[in-house]
Amino acid sequence: MYVYDEYDRTLVAERVAQFRGQVARRLSGELSEDEFRPLRLMNGLYMQLHAYMLRVAIPYGTLSSVQMRQLAMIARKYDKGYGHFTTRQNIQYNWPKLDAVPDILADLAKVEMHAHQTSGNCIRNVTADQYAGAAADEIEDARITSEVIRQWSTFHPEFSFLPRKFKIAVTGSPHDRAAIKVHDIGLRTIRNDHGEVGYEVVVGGGLGRTPIVGLTIREFLPKRHLLSYLEAILRVYNQEGRRDNLFKARIKILVQSMGGTAFTEKVEAEWRAIRKDAVDFSSEDFARIAAQFAPPRYVTSTAHSAEFEAARLADKDFEAWCRTNLAPHKQPGYAIVNISLKPIGGVPGDATAEDMELFAKIAELWSFSAIRVTHSQNLVLPYVRLSDVHAVWQALRGAGLAAPNIDLITDIISCPGLDYCNLANARSIPVAQRISERFASLDRQYDIGELKIKISGCINACGHHHVGHIGLLGVDKKGEEFYQITLGGSADENASLGTLVGPAFSYDRVVDAVETLVETYVTKRQPGEIFLDTYRRLGVAPFKEALYGSHPA
Amino acid sequence: MAQHVVTANRLGDGGVVYLSTAGGWTEWLSEADIVDSDADEARLLAIAERAVAARLVVAPYAIPVERQGASLKALSQRERIRAKGPTIHPQFCKPEAGGTGLESSACMSTTNTTAHW
Numbered sequence: 001m002y003v004y005d006e007y008d009r010t011l012v013a014e015r016v017a018q019f020r021g022q023v024a025r026r027l028s029g030e031l032s033e034d035e036f037r038p039l040r041l042m043n044g045l046y047m048q049l050h051a052y053m054l055r056v057a058i059p060y061g062t063l064s065s066v067q068m069r070q071l072a073m074i075a076r077k078y079d080k081g082y083g084h085f086t087t088r089q090n091i092q093y094n095w096p097k098l099d100a101v102p103d104i105l106a107d108l109a110k111v112e113m114h115a116h117q118t119s120g121n122c123i124r125n126v127t128a129d130q131y132a133g134a135a136a137d138e139i140e141d142a143r144i145t146s147e148v149i150r151q152w153s154t155f156h157p158e159f160s161f162l163p164r165k166f167k168i169a170v171t172g173s174p175h176d177r178a179a180i181k182v183h184d185i186g187l188r189t190i191r192n193d194h195g196e197v198g199y200e201v202v203v204g205g206g207l208g209r210t211p212i213v214g215l216t217i218r219e220f221l222p223k224r225h226l227l228s229y230l231e232a233i234l235r236v237y238n239q240e241g242r243r244d245n246l247f248k249a250r251i252k253i254l255v256q257s258m259g260g261t262a263f264t265e266k267v268e269a270e271w272r273a274i275r276k277d278a279v280d281f282s283s284e285d286f287a288r289i290a291a292q293f294a295p296p297r298y299v300t301s302t303a304h305s306a307e308f309e310a311a312r313l314a315d316k317d318f319e320a321w322c323r324t325n326l327a328p329h330k331q332p333g334y335a336i337v338n339i340s341l342k343p344i345g346g347v348p349g350d351a352t353a354e355d356m357e358l359f360a361k362i363a364e365l366w367s368f369s370a371i372r373v374t375h376s377q378n379l380v381l382p383y384v385r386l387s388d389v390h391a392v393w394q395a396l397r398g399a400g401l402a403a404p405n406i407d408l409i410t411d412i413i414s415c416p417g418l419d420y421c422n423l424a425n426a427r428s429i430p431v432a433q434r435i436s437e438r439f440a441s442l443d444r445q446y447d448i449g450e451l452k453i454k455i456s457g458c459i460n461a462c463g464h465h466h467v468g469h470i471g472l473l474g475v476d477k478k479g480e481e482f483y484q485i486t487l488g489g490s491a492d493e494n495a496s497l498g499t500l501v502g503p504a505f506s507y508d509r510v511v512d513a514v515e516t517l518v519e520t521y522v523t524k525r526q527p528g529e530i531f532l533d534t535y536r537r538l539g540v541a542p543f544k545e546a547l548y549g550s551h552p553a
Numbered sequence: 554m555a556q557h558v559v560t561a562n563r564l565g566d567g568g569v570v571y572l573s574t575a576g577g578w579t580e581w582l583s584e585a586d587i588v589d590s591d592a593d594e595a596r597l598l599a600i601a602e603r604a605v606a607a608r609l610v611v612a613p614y615a616i617p618v619e620r621q622g623a624s625l626k627a628l629s630q631r632e633r634i635r636a637k638g639p640t641i642h643p644q645f646c647k648p649e650a651g652g653t654g655l656e657s658s659a660c661m662s663t664t665n666t667t668a669h670w
């Protein structure tokens with residue numbers, strides 16, 4: 001994985017020292033809250049409903065066992081013994097005390113972690129395909145591109161005061177596991193007819209108040225031009241993006257208002273103008289960074305493991321977990337293991353310090369100390385030998401962490417919502433918990449098949465509800481919690497936004513409404529169809545009728 | 554005017570507090586000073602602003618409440634959750650008002666009660 005160089009280390013250490021001074025000045029009264037707020041936000045520190053919240057970056061979702069242990073230590077020492085993995089591949093601590101935050105940042109720095117670029121109108125931490133470096137269908141490790149962008153964008157003077165925050169996502173396979181079409185810029189790694197590796201460049205996607213599926217402005221960008229092209233896009237945005245209206249400041253609004261063709265032409269013209277002088281990374285630069293992500297020392301094995309097959313045959317529960325929680329690996333004899341952080345009735349994305357220590361240990365024993373955080377709030381062990389998979393499962397199961405439900409109806413994405421978040425209209429987590437309990441039966445979950453439910457507590461859409469097969473959005477009606485339901489969203493390469501099905505449901509009725517939708521699908525599906533297929537074939541009408549009768553209120 | 558109390562977050566740890574009848578800040582909504590006129594609300598907010606200047610709290614504001622028997626209920630769901638703590642972690646919630654204080658209460662146990670698989 002990427003290792004800090006001297007420059008990174010000095011920079012992070014300086015920032016910790018600076019923030020220590022700023023906290024001291026805040027506590028002594030030299031800084032007012034208005035002066036302090038932007039400084040704390042630059043260091044990932046928010047004020048939530050009940051306490052401060054520290055958002056720690058996990059660049060492209062990659063963690064080592066050492067880092068995971070440190071996260072556990074921080075949870076125990078400075079917080080209430082747990083942390084929350086978010087849809088942005090970050091971890092949030094919900095209860096830090098202000099005067100302890102500089103110490104937390106110093107402890108993070110010891111393991112080359114920080115909380116920069118988790119806030120503010122800068123280029124935020126790049127998110128990547130969680131199977132990067134391991135997926136069987138991968139063209140190139142998305143972390144290499146992500147790291148190139150990180151090095152280029154970290155504290156980039158020209159781009160640290162953009163009109164608004166800026167999110168970039170990279171997927172290393174044609175299949176999109178990083179939701180690139182709903183980011184400000186999405187890069188999909190592809191190979192052209194000549195076998196050359198490059199990117200499809202998608203711009204202007206996003207969720208939030210104005211959800212938009214991004215537009216492909218370039219079918220193929222050769223890898224060597226990545227940075228100059230990004231620079232051209234950001235230049236156009238920096239010059240033309242609106243700074244007068246917070247709600248119109250994202251690049252997606254600019255793309256919409258200029259029109260896709262005009263925007264693309266402007267970017268291409270800018271690119272032609274700066275291309276010669278821009279700082280593109282050479283192939284040596286790429287190679288230098290790629291070396292940091294060299295594959296682990298795999299043990300040469302055959303694609304088949306008799307031990308593994310025998311364990312699957314012998315143990316029904318293990319077999320069930322393998323079916324949902326494993327993904328194909330590019331290295332013969334290895335598997336990608338998903339760890340679900342969605343136990344039935346649990347808080348999606350939460351992990352206790354003990355859980356984190358166990359993940360660290362399992363990764364150390366069986367996955368070259370590598371762990372990934374996914375945007376679905378789960379974890380991944382990217383390099384597990386097939387013959388070790390059973391041992392991994394036993395260790396997880398012993399701690400109650402072997403939920404066999406990846407991509408099933410109980411693998412729900414949920415933002416913190418009104419239990420923690422200062423901006424929320426309604427709770428998300430307990431709705432997720434109640435749905436999970438309602439569909440606890442594994443047989444029922446398997447029968448329903450792939451179904452992605454995503455819940456946000458407000459229009460900011462941290463829970464990605466627009467791209468849920470079923471999306472729930474919390475709204476406030478006279479101080480009470482209600483939920484709007486959207487159907488048919490998807491975040492993969494066939495991205496689509498959900499359609500609002502009708503009037504919102506109360507907190508008490510929303511789980512029944514979800515069940516009605518699921519039962520409608522079960523009744524109307526054709527063989528082999530998942531919920532999304534049935535929805536796309538039939539449209540919203542039968543679902544609407546099931547929820548509201550033939551005369552919706 | 555409906556009944557109101559003034560709330561804020563503590564500077565040191567962000568904890569939810571209310572201006573109390575005793576003139577200081579309390580963690581318990583039930584101990585909050587209730588006012589029902591604009592003039593009294595303005596008076597409380599002025600006190601709160603002095604506490605901001607004294608670096609005790611940040612961002613004070615008034616919220617509508619309703620007396621229900623012996624207890625006091627915030628009118629919005631947001632404020633009810635602020636008053637009690639997250640609804641999903643019973644172990645991190647505030648005990649009923651008048652408890653012995655957060656640190657000594659059973660509410661602060663760090664054992665995870667999340668139902669694992």
Ligand code: SF4
Nearest residue numbers: 415421424457458462
């Ligand atoms: S979607 Fe809204 S409620 Fe949920 S975490 Fe984001 S800002 Fe908070």
